[in-house]
Amino acid sequence: MFAFDPVTVSMAPAILVAGLCLMILPLFRPDHAVVRAGALALVVLLAWRYMAWRFTSTLAPLEWSVDAVASWTFALLEGGTVVSSTLAFLILSRTRDRKREADDHAGWWRPGPAPRVDILIASYNEEAAILERTIAGALAARHVPTRVWVLDDGRRPWLRELCDRLGANYLTRADNAHAKAGNINAGLKVLAALPDPPDFVAVLDADFVPHRDFVHRALALFHDPKVGLVQTPQHFFNPDPIQHNLGIERAYPDEQRFFFDHIQPARDAWGIAFCCGTSSVMRWSALMAIGGFPTGSVTEDFLITLRFQEEGYSTVYLNEALTEGLAPEGLGEYITQRGRWCLGLIQIVRGPMGPFSKSRLRLVDRLGLLDSFLYWASTYPFRLACLVVPLLYWFFGVTVVDASVPGVLSYFLPYFAAVLIVLNWISGGLIVPILNDVSQLLGAREITKAVVTGLLQPKNQKFKVTAKGGDRTRIVVQWPLLMPMLLAFLATLVGLLYAIVTDVVFERDPGDGKSVIITWTLYNLAVLAVTMAVCIELPRRATAHSPGATPVVVRFGTQRMRGWAMRLTAEDAWIRGGPLPERGASVELDLPAIGGIPARVTRQESAGIALELQPSATQRVALLTQLHTLEGAAGTRQTELGGLLTALGGRTLRGPRS
Template identity: 30%
Template sequence: MRIDFLSRSVVQSRRSPARPSLRRYIVGISQSFQKVAPFQLYDYVQSKIKLTVTPWITYLGITFAMIMIVCLAEFQIPLPDQYVVSGMLLTLMLSLYNWDLHKRSDISTTLSRYAIIFCSAYFGWHYLYWRATQTMPYGYGIASEVAGWTLLLAEAYGFIMLMFNHLVNIHPVSHPIPDLPKDEHNLPFVDVFIPTYNEDINVILPTLAATVNLDYPSSRFTVWLLDDGGTDQKCNQSDSAKAALAKKRRDNLRSLAAQYGAKYLTRSNNAHAKSGNINNALTKSQGDLVAIFDCDHIPTRDFLKNTVPFFLRDEKLFLVQTPHNFVSQDPIEKNLNIPKGPGENELFYEVMQPGLDFWETSYFCGSAAVLRQPILKSLGGIAGLTITEDAETTIDAMKRGYRTLYLNKAMVSGLQPETVTGMIVQRVRWGTGMLQIFLLKNPWTQKGLTFVQRLLYTNLIVYWLFAYSRLALMLAPPAYLIFGITLCETTPSQLLAYLAPYLLSSLIVAQHYYRRVRWPFISQVYETLQSIFIAHAMVKVFLKPRSPSFKVTPKGEFLDRHFLSVASRPFYVLLVVNIVAIFSGIGLLQTPGAHIDAILFVLFWAVLDSLFLLAVLGVTHEKPQRRTAARVGLRKPIKLILSDGSLIDASTEDISWRGARVLPEFWTEFERNTVVSVMLAPGKCLPVRLVDSSVTSRDHAGALAVEFVLENSEDVVLAVDWAYGASSDLVTMAHSRRRARSILGALWLFVRLATLSGPRHIGHLLTTARLPNIQWKRMATDGLVIAHKVLRRWSIARWRSLRAKTPDRVNAQPVSRPSTAVGAEINAGPIEGDWDIPPVALEGGRA
């Protein structure tokens, strides 16, 4: 029987002679739940009678469950009884979690999920009710009261996001792909749009080559290359150099479109950016459907074959959205050298969108989607009031009663931003655009939306408030260690009764939902990096909702050296503040009468925050990006055809449309720049040039680096189709990335990455700074000694002053707390499933 980490961790933490039967106890509980009669009975009934879980049935069940949870959570019981109740519910959650890993049947998995959600919601509401009614730091001054309420609001936000996570993930759905009609005259006509702006031609070319090669009758679709970088406005601008570049771009793209059999289209101006570009094309197209691909999203050949059939079954269907599958690393993965694992977007496209689809709320993501063209035109085209035109367009369609569908199958190969600044531009646009929707087109004021649709759109908007929560959590340890601000008051026994179950249940829930698509702690690095910039941008949008302009995410950038991103500057300040707080805490430990447990806890918290900041600095230490095309790790059999006509069996290790790493079955000497042929499939050959024969491979004696010699458009189409054309290859790659990692394993990986990459950034900063030759090591040592003495004397004086002012408490002890277990890290909202350190630090409690 498999016992996952959450049960293994309990066993491993108590490997002592005094507890020899604990493992057998937990295993026995898990096994016994697999034999529970009600579940077997339900499986039997499900096999005999078709029972369908509908949104309305689920909604009624949630309403009834929430009423029960509120009533139970507000019922206060003695602490000893609370320990027993919490232990029983946590044992139930652990057992159901392990049982769900076996996936006996869909209905059993559903019931397990319902039970875990109920227990988690109970622990969360019970904790929050206790926090709000019994732990607020009244009587410690205005600063403590303001800080206490700020922290409570952050915890309430985290609990709300937890409830949204439960609502979204309660019953994810999947759709089987129907067959297309055999008579091509019964197929709808599809217009394929590729909007472009300032992207390099090497980014656009493979997408164009893939779209003209789609497995769909050629008479039933047209490809349009929409050029917003060569508009009349761009070509006639006052800057003559920029105008010349725009004219050259227009000529190049027009020629490229003609070469590949696509239509080229530009317009007079750049009004409304991407949405205006697409809407201009809608005035020229007459198709039944429109497929939209960002110019860096290369579709597989079966994209239309898999998406179009859904429109033939449902006349009210407006949208079929598919995942954005990325084949390149984002800056965090690349700069931290994170091992192969799930990408940041995997959680949203693999878990959240199927959950939204159950509630008929899956939405347009701007690319890799097919829309019904007459409906889109009736809406006035792609919406342009906000800079998140995709989500806004979905609201316009839903409020008129049209439906959307999410097909969870990877069918595009996309590019991530290459630099940290490029990624921040993208995420700031997403966050500010969703806030714009809330301010300018609030879902609660739009007639025609269902209650759950309004609720889940609110969830997508409120999620971006994680930036403020993250900053508040980052500043909490310095507030306590440097300024002595009390954030709440409680006792250790109360923490054990209320906080510990909440934290443990949050761990179980996060692993239950996201164990294969999100690694703990790594996603917090993403949040920390984005928080400052998103928080600043959202303040500006709140003051001026119409002020943001659409900024295209840079793609296909070429980086030829290491450098420090300008985005690193604010994190220097935060790191220094945390280091000062750590030394202040060390000084407090040496003061007479200090509350050692509280100080040690907050010190641990400050150290953990410092590790996050070091990891962010490691991210902003940009690495070179010299490849012009993203490579995918696929093993494909090929044959090398030598000049004498002999064949060598070989396989690939990674490939792109520009080249590959080839592993020959037996080694032979090749000269550099030798041109041979590669047989990709029977009757499909391409000439290749040997670039390097000294390439190493992890599990092969030798490897060859080759590049394709692409002489015409047919060669390009063949190379692109071979590298990215099979959706089965993308699905296999996506599944290979989704590997679960235990909490301890993820923690070790995070600590290792932070401690290696952060100092590397600092070393680069010191070695490249134009400063006089100074003995840095000696200066740093002397500075630390002096700082320690100063902080120790100051801390003693401050602590004595605070103790003299602190009122006596009879039955409560002051507590300084950073955050809740879920409020801290599950506050990532609809696309986050992580956790933070325990949220409460004792200031005056007794063990």
Template identity: 30%
Template sequence: MLYGTAAFSLQAIFRHRYELSVSCLLLLWLAAAFGATKLHTRFRIILLVTVMAYQAVYIVWRIFFTLPLHAGLLSMVCGLALISAELLGAWQSTVLSLFSLKKYQPPRVIWPRDVPLPRVDILVLTYNEPINLLRKTLVACKNMDYPEKLLHICLCDDGARPEAWALCDELGVCYIARKERSFAKAGNLNHALAQNTGAFFALFDADMIPKPNFLKETIGYFSDPNVGFVQTPQVFYSPDPFQFNLKFYDRIPNEQDFFMREIQESRARYNAVLHVGTNAVFRRKAVDAIGGIPTGTITEDIATGLLIQAKGYTSVFVNKILAVGLAVDRFSDLIQQRERWCRGHIQVSKKWNVLKMPGLRFRQRLIYFNELIYWLFGVQKMIYILCPLLYLICGLTILNATPCSLLMLWLPTFAGLVLSFRSFRHQNRKIMWSHIYEAAMAPYLAAAFLTEWLIGKPVPFHVTPKERTAKRAAFSWHMALPHIVLSALTVLGWAITFWRIQSGGCSGTVLQAIVINAVWSVYNMIAIVAGILLCLEQPHLRATERIPGRAAVLLRAAGRTEPISCSLLDLSETGVRLECDTVNLQKSDRVQIDFPYATGVRATVVRRKVWENRSDEMALRFTELSEKQYAGIIRCLTQWSNGYFHPEAPSDLETSRVPSYTLQRNAE
């Protein structure tokens, strides 16, 4: 913090012994309340009320007692900015905690057996994605456990590519293209809906491959005529830039998992599920009631869900991994994606004011308003990064307080926020990683928010690139520039601080202020350095992602009468890695492999490792795949993949053959 008054000494501690005793008691109470949440979740409300009370006292103290009223206009403006950032943080943490108090667990609903199953249109939206990626998604759609005559699969190609049409003709699925491409994805979807008549439609991005049980787990909820759409989480089977470029891989969750798996679940309890543009099933009647997919924004998905809920329809969130897709490859692409989301939220809020929109309940308004406020995190984080630097470099006073008062008021509040967050046992987010995520994106998202809010200049819709390959690492200087500047300013602040201390011109009060701001800047510097490292794009050598699996497969080699039992380690649509007992196979040898759902698959050995006192490990590339074999491989991939962070798979060949829950009987 930044202050410029009373000294911090043993005499000051003695004078404030009563206040410090109160602070210690508050910390002990927080610890006791947090411990109680370990015994039962109902005690969370006690912890939450305590933290809210601490926050209220702290904010009042900050507003009325710590503003640098006599330090000049610039200090006053910066002081107000810092208080605004803290108010924003208090609002966000309170809303998150309140809406996370009770867990959302909707009962699993199966379509009534005495009611014929409905026809479902499967719409896969594409513009310029690779054909091999589209093939994987379309085959996965065909693999769904649903009566074939009731599935109508369509590739909605806004690129109008002949090769995409040829792929659809090969696979026997519908191909839809339009001559003009107005309104981007929303226009593409509206055009596709005009060509289809199903009572329900499922929506997938080009890289999202559904599991066979996708419709089995979602269509049953529509037996309630008031359900407008069912949303499932976006889960990724490839690493995001934080996992890949920072080389943490599957030791940390995907950056989006916290929202997709936990925030969405909290929103669902109040019928405020955010439609994320894919992995969802809609009632056609509900979409028609809002006049089709809304246009005029670059995030039509948010507006679609919002308008359906405002019409009185219910939204359901099924928190199961029912489709998996590719994460953004590069940090620059991730920033471009988040800038689009940020601008889109602002565009939606300007066109449909959630605070005044008819049909929404108070809690829905609050959640959607909070969603808009969230995108101020870039501005908020930049304030937190710049404030200590302004003091270290310029000596600018932004907060007028003593160390004792900070110890008494700020420390219990901060500790309460940390304990409150931990009490909800968030599996997909840690406080330090939140700091890194936000600081890494802050310079770009702050500029995007302010530009869209103040100017609102139209920006074109860009499809997020997927499945890129790169043989060498490359450093993105233009993306790293803001973080390089911030790191240089931080080092400059440290140098000036060192010089001031060495020159002996620092009194006790100034020295204390320097220490506090130096520690603050070190905390920020950790995230700034991570932002720079993110711009070092690591090589992407694999054209296709491997999915870990634990299944028994049979290997048939020339010259052997009996098949060899092997354990599958990982699998892609182009090859497999196996572990077997010692076998006399060499590079380029040809074999046949029996997988669950795909037998007689021809492959060539491309690499073999022999471990001492262990089995051989072999990498094999598929040489020929029939249409049926390819469909079987895709079924294995989708069935085994539960995302990059939590890979799960059946344990052997028999358990890999999970009985398909088909709905053929109901369709008859």
């Protein structure tokens, strides 16, 4: 007869859950309705099984003591994250893909005339190069008739001249009231006064370039007269700060991929997809029915979805790569952007369109709002609390989670394993431990602050613009972000080493639960170490490049070099091939559909040459259009685990590269 120790026995539930998931889920597609719902139901069941154990077996006695206050506060915060996850998993249990619907209803207006579409580009302080490519892309839209309007809240004469040169309309206003929403509303007033106002309005941020078929594909879903807004996903042609500073952009997708590729399609299946500002198209009559863009929140995009719903218009989601834009390049901008999203959502929750308001919103709309609120209000404060809990034990002897190793293995591990396996099955591997925690930890302070500010003082909050462009050629250490991480890392390390060296025993000793605290501590050290690496911002090259190798010809004198453009922007190129012209030589880069572009060789290596391009104004516009408006998604879409580990290992060994 076999005898098993308690640790081995406690592993059985996790092994059973992982085994079942790994055997069954790969046999089905992630959009299989029954299997998807069943897998997520299992995750929810295990989550609440875990929370039942937490509240019945791991908390300090309910009394007025430091241990009790810390223990119950952390448990309630963790409970909030489980409530949030439960709502999120309920929403994820469905998904919808409207590509076939867009195919079936393309050109639904025929034999009548094509609807007029006005593309609005909202701008404030972006650089000329950013605006130039967006305007060029908008003017290349396949749909006719289309007009392009640049709404300039920066009142810049050079932008008016750029619009005149490219053929776009230019509008500005006397003040910046209500920020982006006010800017768009000022433009809508001008359009409404025209003898031929549009039938639909597309909205783009200044750094988002539409593909040629953006308008055409989005319009197809307006065959239903009750559709007020079509939202499309955001894709980025540059890595975000986490990808770039860790050197993992080729192996790990941007932080927003799970939202745009999986959460929005799931919300669409429930009828609660929402506007994300840029890359959306709206029905003109619906906009007029709600009086234009609402101004009660710094996230006017989410709010406009609720206003449309009140008037009987739905927001739908077309998950196709129809635009590509610029992700925040610096950590400061990255965190500012997410803080603004959080604050805007809290303002909505506290306003007349909140989940408990007397508005005409449906129950499902209210649940969708509650889901978003709980995500911001619980996830990020909980991430901060997870750093503090081990420190309370190491320095003060406060046992916040009084859990044994068998208990953790029996109750937490099955839940953790199920979450990882099921969500990675749904998303194709987007959920990576440590990296997901890093993205949360980076913005945790700013977002927690935004939650408190939004709840206590929701009105009169300024719109914080996400800066784009600027000089990114130097290593920049973000000390305001890095120092708190470094202090937390050192405190965690000192606490752990002190406990090991002294073998300290506190009055309330957790027994074998000390191993749980040690494991928790080591995980925190790993998260903090990676987060600190992200806080060292590495130099960036130009942010626009070709999606892959392009066959080209370089002419110099009487010779021709046939090769491949491995990198191509409107300013420079890297060409592999031969024979090689000398450094400093004047050459001509022959590109399909553009012709010969004058260039100068700035570097010569055995593998190829670097070119400084000198295109004419016409060639530059054609090149920008070719680079950014063709079909296909920019950036990395799936996690490649081998490449991810290799990149992280290389980043660790090399350190910051210049």
